[in-house]
Amino acid sequence: MKAVVVYEAGGAQQLVYTDVPRPTIKEGRSLVKVRGFGINHSEIFTRQGLSPSVKIPRILGIECVGTVEETTEPERLPVGRRVVSIMGEMGRAFDGSYAEYVLIPNAQIYPVDTDLPWAELAAIQETYYTAFCSLENLRISAEHSVLVHGGASGVGVAALRLLRGKYPDMRIDGITRRADMRSSFLAEGYTDIVIDRDGRLETERSYDRILELIDPAVIKDSMKHLCRFGILCSTGQLGGKWYLEQFDPIIDLAEDSYLTSFYSGNVREGRLNDLIDYIDRYRVRIRPEKIFSLSEIIDAHRYLESRTGFGKVVIVI
Structure with a gap:
């Protein structure tokens, strides 16, 4: 099969x-034919050698959408079933989705009921799921004002679109910046x-809710712009600082x-389908900013790293 190896x-x-050789099916795992996946900043960090737990060579890719090709759990995961997978150390502890096929533990393969095109479904996983669950933790109502720190990122744009659909x-x-x-x-x-000038926000405005995608580098300053009884959700680490x-x-x-958080490794099948229902109910715009092929993976990474990068970048196979 074709794959991208670091x-x-x-x-x-x-x-x-x-x-590279196509993976051989193993007990407790099923083989997924990859139809698409999103590019994530965490994969860029790993490619740069900033994920000490990851051993190389490695096929990266922490998410994918596709169909079941071979299965060890035929009742829940029959051959041909549309599925998604997020996190669970895919692309880190074992080879991930930057490939035509990926072998994944059954416990982290989630059937989904949707007819969305592969490019749009690939844009949802990880990015929209992270945004959706973060917004749930923020307990947002129509009267609230919201600040998104990391507004041009994939998760930031996803949060905006999810909120705009409903409010x-x-x-x-x-x-x-x-x-x-x-x-x-x-x-x-x-x-x-709002302009971020070296980690400080150039505004006197306060907000009811803040989605923090840059912290821990800037979280203390963001807190200064939170209204009384406000909530800040710490989700991203785009600032390159882990603690x-x-x-x-x-x-x-x-x-x-109140300070809360969301970790995209906390995946629930029901929540994924709730997200898809939400997108359908509120007619949320989910088309990715850029679509590349697997052979264009270098261009995809460079675009996401560039100062012109805005929104979600996906690969469609």
């Missing part, structure tokens, strides 16, 4: 499109932008505020 950590050129008139601001991105943010559906250091919850939490 033999040595480094830049995008380390993604080698090549022929078309809600104030939703997005944070960016570039003032020249304002027109792109407004065209996507943000109410306005929150020198944080005093008594001093650094905003007055009478």
Whole structure:
């Protein structure tokens, strides 16, 4: 089969499109024919050698959509069934979805009932699921104002689109480091932008809810812009920092505020189908920003890393 293998950590050129043996089915796992997957920042970090638990060579890819090709659980996962898979150490502890086929533990293969095109279904997994569950944890109502830190990221754009579908008139601001991105943010559906200047937000405004996708690098400053009784959901680590250091919850939490989080490794089959139902009910726009083929994986990584990257990038096989 065709696959993309990282033999040595480094830049995008380390993604080698090549022929490798197709995985052999094993007890407790099923073989999925990959139809598409999203590119994630965590895969870029791994490719750069910033994931110490990952051993290379490795086929990356922490998510996929596709169909069951061979199965060891025929009742739940019959051959031909549409499925998705997210996380569970795919692409990290074992070879992932940057390939035509991937062998996945049955427990992390989730049947889905949808006729969405593969490109749109690939855009949902990981990105929209992470955004959807984060918004659930934020307990958002129509009267709330929302700030998205990491507004141009795939998860940030997904959160915006999910909210706009249900709350078309809600104030939703997005944070960016570039003032020249304002027109792109407004065209996507943000109410306005807030400038991040070296980890500090250039605004006096406070918000009822903050989706924090950059922390732990900036979470203390974000807390200063949370209204009383507000909620901040710590989800992403786009700032490249894994741990929150020198944080005093008594001093650094905003007055009478709440701090929650979401980890996309917490996957539930019911929640995935709830997300798909939500997208259908509120007519959420989910088409990815860019679509590449497997052989164009280097271009896909470079686009996501570029300053022009905006929204979700997917591979369709």
